[in-house]
Amino acid sequence: MNDETKKQEAARWFEALRDRICAALEAIEAEFDPQEPPRFARKPWQREGGGGGTMGILKGRVFEKAGVNVSTVWGEFSPEFRAQIPGADSDPRFWASGISLVIHPRSPLVPAVHMNTRYLVTTKTWFGGGSDLTPMVPDEADTRDFHAALEAACVKHDPTYYPRFKKWCDEYFFIKHRNETRGVGGIFFDYLDGDWEKDFAFTRDVGEAFLAIYPALVRRHMRETWTDEQRQHQRMRRGRYVEFNLIYDRGTLFGLKTGGNVEAILMSLPPDVSWP
Numbered sequence: 001m002n003d004e005t006k007k008q009e010a011a012r013w014f015e016a017l018r019d020r021i022c023a024a025l026e027a028i029e030a031e032f033d034p035q036e037p038p039r040f041a042r043k044p045w046q047r048e049g050g051g052g053g054t055m056g057i058l059k060g061r062v063f064e065k066a067g068v069n070v071s072t073v074w075g076e077f078s079p080e081f082r083a084q085i086p087g088a089d090s091d092p093r094f095w096a097s098g099i100s101l102v103i104h105p106r107s108p109l110v111p112a113v114h115m116n117t118r119y120l121v122t123t124k125t126w127f128g129g130g131s132d133l134t135p136m137v138p139d140e141a142d143t144r145d146f147h148a149a150l151e152a153a154c155v156k157h158d159p160t161y162y163p164r165f166k167k168w169c170d171e172y173f174f175i176k177h178r179n180e181t182r183g184v185g186g187i188f189f190d191y192l193d194g195d196w197e198k199d200f201a202f203t204r205d206v207g208e209a210f211l212a213i214y215p216a217l218v219r220r221h222m223r224e225t226w227t228d229e230q231r232q233h234q235r236m237r238r239g240r241y242v243e244f245n246l247i248y249d250r251g252t253l254f255g256l257k258t259g260g261n262v263e264a265i266l267m268s269l270p271p272d273v274s275w276p
Contacts, residue, residue: 049075067267087122108234128190134183149213
């Protein structure tokens with residue numbers, strides 16, 4: 001398989017996964033309110049330097065704001081950014097494709113979640129991504145089942161993946177200025193550049209694991225009642241989400257520094273937040 005075919009295969013997968021995830025979330029909204037189920041509003045965009053993507057936003061009764069984006073972009077890194085990207089210091093040209101989603105449920109009893117997977121090409125090539133869960137009200141069963149799904153995806157490919165990528169996630173999604181974690185973790189991986197077929201298969205299985213477990217967690221809690229105090233606590237926890245994404249998140253910084261669509265990049269921010 002040549003390099004161009006690999007790019008096409010990866011980009012097609014991310015778009016297909018997007019369609020399946022959007023359909024799964026819309027099905028949940030239809031179960032909750034069969035009369036007027038909302039659907040994703042999709043907005044395509046073009047990148048001036050090359051490529052583009054589609055931003056998808058769902059605003060419903062279960063999902064206060066769910067954003068599912070795909071993009072495939074190419075061009076050259078800016079001089080100040082080249083040294084931070086493997087393989088770009090000697091040649092600034094790049095190609096990148098991926099899916100990125102953040103879901104902020106309306107109920108504080110339904111956990112927020114993030115997932116992204118991507119394929120990058122410079123003079124080097126690699127896969128990266130992961131998924132992490134952010135409950136507003138702790139639930140041991142949700143945490144256990146979420147991690148079990150990701151662990152199963154990892155173990156299928158390499159017994160060292162889960163402990164390595166779980167540790168990486170815990171360290172990455174740590175809000176340093178608050179001295180606290182963003183949520184209950186998950187997995188995070190990057191620079192996966194061994195065997196392309198195997199790495200791509202693992203990346204696909206991360207997406208499949210997310211698609212299998214997260215809708216199940218939503219259905220577990222979406223009809224439970226919550227209190228005003230829990231809702232306010234949710235707003236406070238969402239504030240931590242904003243702080244992490246704007247200060248530390250590499251995906252946000254990558255998008256902003258490569259001329260990405262600002263609206264799509266910042267779709268991860270929650271719709272209703274408060275700080276003390």
